[in-house]
Each structure stands twice: as structure tokens, then as C-alpha cells.
Amino acid sequence: MRTLLGGTVLTVGIGDHMAGEYGVGLIGVNASRGWARASHVPAIQGLRGLRLAAVATRSQDSADAAARAFGVERAYGDAAALIADQTVDVVAVATSVPAHHDLITAAVHAGKHVLTEWPVGVDSAQVAQIKQVTASTSAHVAVGLQARLNPAVSRLRRLMERSAIGPVRNATIYSSTAAFGSRLSPSEVALEDPAAGMNLVTIQLAHTVDLVEVLLGQLGDITAEFRTQYPRPHVDGTDQRLQRSLPDHVLLQGRAGGTPVAVEVVGGRPPDDCPFRLELHGEEGRLDLRGGHARGFQAGSMRLARNGHPVDIEGGETTDLPESAVNTAGVYAALRDDIDSGTETAPSLNEAARLTRLLDAVRDAANGS
Template identity: 50%
Template sequence: MATELNVGIIGVNTSGGWAAEAHVPAVQAVDGLHLTAVAAGSPAAADEAAQAFDVAKAYGDGLALIADPDIDVVTVATRVPGHRDLLLAALAAGKHVYSEWPLGAGSHQAREIADAARSARVKHAIGLQLRESPAVRMARDILRSGALGRALSASVSSTTAGFGPDVPPQFAYLEDPATFANMVTIQGAHTVDLLIALAGPLASMVALGSRQFPQIAVGAPRQLRERITFDHLLMQGRHATGAPFTLEVAGGRTGKTPFHLDLVGETGHLRLVGGAPRGLQSGRIGLIRDGEPQNINEGPFAALSDAAVNVAGVYAALRDDIRHDTSTVTDFEYAVRLTRLIEDVLTTPQASRLQADEAWPGR
């Protein structure tokens, strides 16, 4: 295998978006990866992105990028409804893949994609990038060392400026439940996943979804309509360790600290703080241990933006899995299980329960 892996990113636009903001600088910062191609919704947009980011190849169609024999790793960073066809095509072509979260528009699609990845025998990463946050990794190491003693409780507050009463035109699609891209499936899932990554599997859970802004102004010109997705989520339950947890995810909020997570043990306390106005998954996380801020070693990614630093960690883990034929990165099988949990929350949000015999492992 060549020392350097060629990466192609689908969904890059110079007008903005997560691919340009996070994926492009992340790939360019990881040793052993080379950003070889980008794809956008039109040849003109792709050419513009390739020129802006100094990329050799541009495609106006994601399938054309996938067909390029020089590409080793395909990243799908489009809107969720487009994930299935692109991921299945990339897997059929034998490419390693990085998919943004959510994997598919519901568990049926997620299961189909995960099965295809297993059959293709390629490496695959799901974009739950908080697991590769340097602060989260440090917190996980402290917890695993037993330094905090027996876990007593966990609590999370996770807010976003999005999903408030005013919905800009570019985010109107997030108000359609069929896209599987809303506050619960995105912000909620990233928050729940972080809690599981640190405090372990859930043994029981009750969830309550609400609409704190039942009337919204959408699009341009603004049109008033009823919100049919949830903009607020409460959860409580127990981890498999027996420690109880509480979790709140809220849209339409602004503040200097949009996120904090507290882990209390018999002999110590950890608090993760930070995040970003658009959601905790989009920013840097800091760590406080027993009231003292910790120095976080971000290694080669210290100079990256808040949006890119955690994404770069996922690419580095995927690179190592490809090189060494290991399976350390959070993958599509896990994405299926998390999708099912989120579907439970959405299906019966006022009485959603995960029973003890359904507890599934965090990874």
C-alpha cells in the first residue's frame, strides 16, 4: 500500500458548510493523507472549491469522484438524504469511507450501509468526532485509571443557537422529519454518544421531547408555520455501572458556554466545557478536574480551528486503521445502534424507554 492515502471529499463548497470548514483543513493537517479531489453539486462549484483549497481534481458529481481509481478514501459530507447512494457506491468500489453523522436517514438505511461496509471489508468511520477530542480522550483515560473512584452520577447540558424560532433558508430542510436531520438526531445524538463514550453503556432511559418554539419563521421571505420536529430533549436514566444520569439538549439558546458535562465520582469530579454556538460537536472542549483547568495536549492539531481539531482526530484514527488493519475508529455498526436509540426517542418521546436487557456497549 502507498505511504500516502488519497482522499476525496464529497460536499465541499466555498460558500461554507461543514465540509469546507472542518473536513478540508482536517485532511490537510493529517500526515499520510492527501486531499486529492473534491466534489460539489455542479462542475462550476467543484472547480471553485478545488481552486480555493488547492486541490488537483474537481468533480461536479460525487459518483464521478468515487469512480476515480486514484482515490483511496471517500468522505461523504453531504446532506443526510444523499448519504445512502453515495456510501453504497463508494463501498461497492472498494473505497475506505468516512461518513458524516447521521449515517443514513433512519436505522433501515444505516443497517443497509453497515452491511455493505462489512461485505466490502474496508475501513469505515462515522463522524462522531467528539470521541477524538483531545480533552475527551484525556477524561476517558482519567476515568479508566480509577482515579475518580466509583462513578456516582453524570449530568449534561448541551445547547445550540440553531433550532430556535427563526430558521434561515439554508436550514429549512432541518425542519422536515423525513431528512433525519434535526435537533434530536444531530445535537441530541452527539450529546448522548459523548455521555456513553465517557460514562459507559446505558442500562435504562426515559426521554421527553418538546417544542419550546412551536411556531417558527422559515425561509425567505419568512413564512410562519408550526414546528413538527423537537427543539428540546430531556433524558434521564442509569448507566450499566448503576450511576444515574440526566441530560438536556436545547435549541434556540445562546451563551458563552453552550455545553458542560459533569462526571462525579467518589474521589473526584470532572467537568467538560466549551462547544460552539452551532453545537458541542462543532467546537473545542476543555477539561476541568476538581476545579482545576487541565492542560490539553492537542499534538500536531493544536493550530487547527475549533471546527477541525476533532475531525482531524477521526481521520488520523482511520488512517492508522487502514495502515495497520486495525479497527479502533468508531464505525458503522456502532452508528446503527445509536440510530436505533435515537429513533426510540423520536417515536415515543414522552415514554421512550431503553430496558436493562437492551443495554448496548459504548465504543
């Protein structure tokens, strides 16, 4: 197949790689900071069957710095060159969201499998377009809805399958993050632009309701309230104050698979105090999922209790990875196994499209539509 990205014509075919080691090309990683450095790099380097084969950033200098930092042979200041690299079997897209569409579609047309960070696109229409384009290829595309692959969540799902607390009668969730508060780093200013597709609703709320649906079923009968508690956030190191137009606090009620659900999502918590709590109340007991991370619960570890007593969690092959990499490693491992076996166990574009439509419904509910 042929596609064009940045003036480079690519001709490759999916299916040439047998089960074994897959070379991963990571686009959007910084040598000294950022989510890709904290999660993607240790996940790739810590899992069997994967190898960090190449990195790409927006400049050759920063790509070279990342390659040196992570011991990678190939570095590109142009994402098209990484996608064309014959040693790359999987393209990992960890850039800002507006760049996702072109990178994902170029990668699959070039014969590569893809792991893309969430959000997949800037809105539901763009996600639907990406899904349509990729459906005409044989590529596996995994989506970074990593909370559902946390070991504690996996254990919780098994307990629910065995009706460990009987029928679930209600669920309450509190989900917080340090982002979207009264102060911003200069790198966070771009998140205040609604067109960027990266905000409390599309990130923190999305990961939260995705987990609710994974555990309980599809959300419906939604009522929602959006609030902006910090309307004039201050940009650190400057005299600049922004006018925030996006919510930094969300209240949501609904029914998931018939179960009443109450969700609160909060931005602007202190970085060392960003709790996550999910409580499932059943006829025969209670299951409590706990966690918390400055980036949001989806970026950290979680623990599980049944009726107040801790439940043992098996980490599997992610046991020795850093906390920030465990959940992302779950997505990589699922994608690796899907490529090997032809299965579809990793979070998919179908699920991403459904989730973006759900967020549209939540916005409509908050706006009184």
C-alpha cells in the same frame, strides 16, 4: 467489484494502496461556507498521510470553485466521477443525509474506504442496510462521531480509567446549539422535514448520548421528554413561518453503565452563547468537561477540570488546526491509522447502528411507548 452510480460503472479493488499518503475525495464541500469547508478541508490538509485529491458537488461550476479555493486539481459535478477517480483512496461523504446511503455503498463497492458524516442514514433501518452492504467488503468505514476523539475527552477517559475520582455516582449534561430555534436561515429549512433525518434528536442529542456511552457505558432505563418551544420558526429574509413538528428541547434521564445520568439538550441558543457542560461526580471528586459552539459542542474545543482545577490537555498532531477541525481531524487520523494497520479504532458503523437504535428507544420513551 462493480457498482452503478449515476450511470457510471466502477471496477476497483481495495488493498492496492500501501501505508503512506492517501488521496481523499470530498463530496459536498462549498467554496465559501458550510461544515465541510470549516472542518473537513483543514483536517485533511493538516494531517500527515492525507491529501485532498478531489472535490465533488452537485454542479461543475461549484465544484470548480471549491477546487480553486482549496488548491485541488480535480473537481467533479458528479459524485460518481469522483468515486471512479483512481487517485482517490478515501471518499469523504459530507452531503445531506438522504444522499449518504447511495454514496457510501457505491464507494465501498468501488474499492474505496469511507469517512461519512453523522447521521449515517435517515433512520435505523437505513443504517442497518448500509452496515450490511459494507460488511461484505474489506473497506474501512469511519463515522463522524467526532466528539469522542476530542483531546479533552481522550484525557478524561484516561483519568476515568485510573479511577481519578473513584466510582462515578452520577452525571449531569447540558448540551446546546444555535440551530432549531425561533429563526432559520433558508439553508436550514430542509432540516425541518422529519424525513431528512437531520434534527435536534439525530444530531445534537445523538452526539451527546454517544459521548455519555463512551464515558460511562450503555444507556438504559430511559425516560425522556420532547418539547417544541419554537413551534412557528421564521425564515430569515422572507415572510415565511414554518410549522415545526420536531422537538427543539429534550430532557432525558437514565442509567449509563449503572450510573444515573441526567441530560438536557437545547436548541435555539444565541450563536455566541451555546454552552456545553458535563459533570461527573465520584466518591473522591469531580470531573468537569466544558465547551460550546454554535453548531454544538462536537464542533468545537473543550477543556477539562478536576475538582475545580484545570487539567492539561495534549493536542498531539491536531494542535495547530483550527478549532472547528480538531475533532474531525481525530476521525480522519484514526481512519488513516486503521487503513495502515488493519485496526478498527475510528468510530464505526457498528457504533452508528447502535446509536440509531438508542435514538429509537429515546423516541419511544418520549412517546410513552
